[in-house]
Amino acid sequence: MVTAKTIGFDRFGDVDVFEERTGEIALNSTNNVLVKVKKVGINPVEAFVRSGKMSRSAAPAQFHVLGNEVVGEVVKLYDNASNLSIGDNVIVKPGAGGYADYLTTNARNVFKVPAEMPLDFAAGFSATASTAYWALYGGFYDLKKGDTLAVVGASGSVGNFVVQLAKSFDVTIIALASAHNEAYLKESGANVFIDYRDSDAVAAYANKADFVVDASLFNKGEKVALQLVKEGGTYLGMTTLPQDTLGKNVKVVFLSRTPAMTNAVVMPFLFKFYEEHGLTLKIAETLPLTVAGVQEAHRLIVSDRAAGKIILTTED
């Protein structure tokens, strides 16, 4: 048994719903790895969940603890039921429960951090780069040599990994983001940069993309994305899907996960890609893993912040 501190909520609402609770957690044959949390990556969808916008119920069924991008240290194992060792630094993708100082999870959600990978990167990349991987390899559109790929929200955590992973295809990459992110996106591998607020620049590339990945925050860039996709092309949404396609004959697909889309598939791919080609992650802010830190992180998600990931840390 370990006494764990968790930061969660038992009602939906603004950031003031967060509170800290303490409880005993124990290992068993299902949750067979105990991890001491070091860092947690924040994802925009967590603000949706906290606000209740993703729930049909008036309140969460139980005290809800968010957090699906965790880095920590293995401190205990149940029956040594995995190839992990005490003291390993690991990436944990528990689904939820990461806003905590300790968590238990199943070993299938746990991956050793490669020796050369910085912990901040490890904490911020696992869910977002996985999403980017499925956007490109999930069967929504098969990129072919010579295609044009447009990425809306290319300065964001997911969109930027789409750009970086797409470099290994022989395609033209159009990246859309705020003007101040142009240099960052050219460095990431974009062939063309468009400021999504510049309607003339957007119009110049209208109907040019075979495949548009809309990784804009809460689909705010949906209209721009639909302008870029050509007749017969594919639009991939991540938050919601468009009600209409501006009158175009466009295939509209949502990035939903199937049972085959497992961590066991994507994580080894990402580790290999990182080793062979490198991947980078811009960190916008690092905050303490406290109630105040979580509240500030959730405020920042919806603000007009600098590009990059928000990381919570238990370390000074």
Ligand SMILES: NC(=O)c1ccc[n+]([C@@H]2O[C@H](COP(=O)([O-])OP(=O)(O)OC[C@H]3O[C@@H](n4cnc5c(N)ncnc54)[C@H](OP(=O)(O)O)[C@@H]3O)[C@@H](O)[C@H]2O)c1
């Ligand atoms: N379906 C799934 O499996 C899944 C998984 C993960 C994430 N998501 C969703 O994917 C989205 C992106 O997540 P993230 O972590 O990458 O978010 P993020 O890091 O906050 O990035 C958001 C991006 O949206 C852009 N943006 C903001 N307002 C825009 C507008 N009006 N028009 C066009 N672009 C705009 C930002 O560009 P600038 O900052 O340059 O303005 C930035 O590039 C979120 O909505 C998230 O919920 C879905």
